[in-house]
Amino acid sequence: MMNKPRHIAVIGGGIAGMETASRLAQAGYKITLIEKERITGGHLTQWSHLFPDSSDPAIVVSRLSSALSHQNIKVITSTEITDISKNGQYFNLKSGSEMSLNADAIVVTSGFHLFDASRKEEYGYGLFDNVLTSADLELMMKNEKPIRTASGKKPRRIAIIHCVGSRDAKAGNTYCSKVCCITGIKQAIELNKRLPECEIFCFYMDLRLYGSSFDGLYLTAQQKHKVQFIRGRLSEAAEKPDKSLQIKAEDTLSGRPLRMDVDMIILLVGMEPGISHNNFSRNGSVQLDENGFLKCKDVHAARNLTTQTGIFMAGTCICPMSVSETLENARSAALEVINYFERKM
Amino acid sequence: MKKTAKIKWADFNKEIADDNYYYLRSCIRQNFFPGSEKAFLDILRHNLHKTIFDDASHTTCAGIGYHADIVTFETLQTIAARHFSLMNERGIPSAVVSCITSFGIYSEILATWEEFPEEKEKIRAYLKKATGREFEVPENVVHSCDIIYKFRNEIAAQMKSPLINQKTGKPLKIVDHIGCHYSKMFPERGVGGAEFPKVLTGMITAWGGETVDYPERRHCCGFGFRQYLVKSNRSYPMSNSKKKFESMAPYKPDAILANCPGCTMFFDRWQYTLGQIEGKTYGEDGNGIPVLTYEELAGLVLGYDPWKLGMQLHQVDVEPFLDKMGVQYNPDDKYKGLNGKYINQPDFSGCLKV
Structure with missing residues (x-):
């Protein structure tokens, strides 16, 4: 296939980076996978269940971790790439003054970070004890902690709030994070399984259930788990003297304002571009799109190609994606890299 | 909103001028709580040693009429422009507004002029025609509570x-x-x-x-x-x-x-x-x-x-x-x-x- 193995740097050790690295290693390329955290696996290491089948994300991470033991892959953790430059035919990647390496190509898989819910001050995250994010709830479930209010009581009523930090011009994000609707439904079902007596309300703008099995899950949530869906965006949450929460919203189907007391609020936080994108874009290595995600060369024909030849991308650094889409996208990126080198030969 | 969308509001402080203010009084405050505006001037002058000009020439902002649909937006803007002109005449760049309705009115007008500069030019012509005056937008427009907030620690020191x-x-x-x-x-x-x-x-x-x-x-x-x-x-x-x-x-x-x-x-x-x-x-x-x-x-x-x-x-x-x-x-x-x-x-x- 080629005279000497090409060296590819994969930036980001979440599931996109892991899948891309393993696919390229299997194809005979030398890979250096660089992860800024202590371990690989990304956000999935903090997650309890995956939609639509409620499967354990540890299974996905474990499969990908095993694949990383391939002899062609070197994994560097606790290292963040701060600079990329082109040096002749090589790319030079630096992490401060500590590390420097050359690569023939780069795949950026730097992922996303969760919207900081405290920016939506009106929802009270960080102010009120019983306002959690979807990520907090996942961690609670992952650690098999019982779902309780801050004072240790069983919640009798929980509100799940969709689109927190997504499709929200006020928060500076006009795009849809795509996975939150179905995550909310999945979490509502999980809550009902753990707290059968608890009333669960989902406040949504519209439900974007794009997956083939998502609508089925939506029906199951209503029919089997008695989850109630209210079309309306929360205007504010406020804490009462007993630490329960009063929420205000507009029920846009009945066209009336609504006030409700709940014991707990779950905010479905959206995805924002990974902060490290700025490191790559600062020197013009790659361009960002209007939402701050990495811009692709062609939205139809070259989704995994950045605006810089030789730098590829995969996963949620491109846009919000589900786990299965991220893995498919990573495999697609690996194929693009292989094609790139084959064309160069 | 574009410029502030990513802001964490809890950390947000607006710009409030340090000194040399032009006071824009409130119509209704002088009836409901007449001592408050006097107290504001006294605190500023005697406790905080600031310069504030209380101008007998300025009028209502006409906010009540505007919100009651009696006064048109053009009239409202022209009245505000006249107040800015009075400030320009005195060479005072910072306005302190006593009334929240007026503060909202000035904010709305300034935002309109920022968004639609042609509207400002239209008002410039109206003011010139009506009064012969010209105006420039103040450097800083705040509410009087902003001033007390800004100097809250200085007040605390004299508590x-x-x-x-x-x-x-x-x-x-x-x-x-x-x-x-x-x-x-x-x-x-x-x-x-x-x-x-x-x-x-x-x-x-x-x-x-x-x-x-x-x-x-x-x-x-x-x-x-x-x-x-x-x-x-x-x-x-x-x-x-x-x-x-x-x-x-x-x-x-x-x-x-x-x-x-x-x-x-x-x-x-x-x-x-x-x-x-x-x-x-x-x-x-x-x-x-x-x-x-x-x-x-x-x-x-x-x-x-x-x-x-x-x-x-x-x-x-x-x-x-x-x-x-x-x-x-x-x-x-x-x-x-x-x-x-x-x-x-x-x-x-x-x-x-x-």
């Missing part, structure tokens, strides 16, 4: 009566209420944004008090001009105030602090009205919860005589609050005006005629 209950030694509990037109329309023009504005709570905590966050904290007082101007609609504004009283009462606040003339007046007078209709009061001992302007609170903290601050014009008696603070006052002077002259007094004050 004579902190917001501490002298009997219990505990901080006095004060609920804040922000006028809707202060930061709900343009969050970046208010200290701390729209959801948790810090402008009043900053004063309360700086002077030793404790703030209370209650569920209906951000709810409108009900003063909306379109509602209360029509007499038959007044139950609607009142029901909004009632909603707030019901929500704050369980926290047993010692006072309500507001920055809008309409809110301050409504909270004060509606407690009497609700007391008469329902026989219910929200404060202690049949009295309502005293409602203060921020100048009154600053004045009390600085040791000003409550009757010089105009607090005898309140419907809800302020004496219980003064006693808690340990403010020295002479009850016999309550209804004495200028030069100790008796100014007459109401049949009764408070909420319930016992």
Whole structure:
């Protein structure tokens, strides 16, 4: 296939980076996978269940971790790439003054970070004890902690709030994070399984259930788990003297304002571009799109190609994606890299 | 909103000029709480040693007429432009607006001119035609509560009566209420944004008090001009105030602090009205919860005589609050005006005629 193995740097050790690295290693390329955290696996290491089948994300991470033991892959953790430059035919990647390496190509898989819910001050995250994010709830479930209010009581009523930090011009994000609707439904079902007596309300703008099995899950949530869906965006949450929460919203189907007391609020936080994108874009290595995600060369024909030849991308650094889409996208990126080198030969 | 969208509002502070202000007075404050504007000028000049120009030539902003659909937006803008022209004439770059309605009006006009520069040019022509004047936009337009907030620590340094209950030694509990037109329309023009504005709570905590966050904290007082101007609609504004009283009462606040003339007046007078209709009061001992302007609170903290601050014009008696603070006052002077002259007094004050 080629005279000497090409060296590819994969930036980001979440599931996109892991899948891309393993696919390229299997194809005979030398890979250096660089992860800024202590371990690989990304956000999935903090997650309890995956939609639509409620499967354990540890299974996905474990499969990908095993694949990383391939002899062609070197994994560097606790290292963040701060600079990329082109040096002749090589790319030079630096992490401060500590590390420097050359690569023939780069795949950026730097992922996303969760919207900081405290920016939506009106929802009270960080102010009120019983306002959690979807990520907090996942961690609670992952650690098999019982779902309780801050004072240790069983919640009798929980509100799940969709689109927190997504499709929200006020928060500076006009795009849809795509996975939150179905995550909310999945979490509502999980809550009902753990707290059968608890009333669960989902406040949504519209439900974007794009997956083939998502609508089925939506029906199951209503029919089997008695989850109630209210079309309306929360205007504010406020804490009462007993630490329960009063929420205000507009029920846009009945066209009336609504006030409700709940014991707990779950905010479905959206995805924002990974902060490290700025490191790559600062020197013009790659361009960002209007939402701050990495811009692709062609939205139809070259989704995994950045605006810089030789730098590829995969996963949620491109846009919000589900786990299965991220893995498919990573495999697609690996194929693009292989094609790139084959064309160069 | 584009420029501020990614801001964490809790950390947001707007730009407030340091000195040399042009004072834009309020029409309704001079009727409801006439001592407050005087106190503001006194505090600025005598306690903070700032320069502020109080101009007899400026007029109403016409905000009430505008919100009642009597005054057109063009007229409103031209009146504002004339005020800016008066400022230019004096060479003062920073405006301090006393009224929340006016502050909202100026904010709306400035935002309109930023968004639609052609509108500003149109108004330039109108002002020239009507008065022969020209104008430039001020460098800084703030509300007078912003100034007190900015210098809250300087006031704290001169404090004579902190917001501490002298009997219990505990901080006095004060609920804040922000006028809707202060930061709900343009969050970046208010200290701390729209959801948790810090402008009043900053004063309360700086002077030793404790703030209370209650569920209906951000709810409108009900003063909306379109509602209360029509007499038959007044139950609607009142029901909004009632909603707030019901929500704050369980926290047993010692006072309500507001920055809008309409809110301050409504909270004060509606407690009497609700007391008469329902026989219910929200404060202690049949009295309502005293409602203060921020100048009154600053004045009390600085040791000003409550009757010089105009607090005898309140419907809800302020004496219980003064006693808690340990403010020295002479009850016999309550209804004495200028030069100790008796100014007459109401049949009764408070909420319930016992």
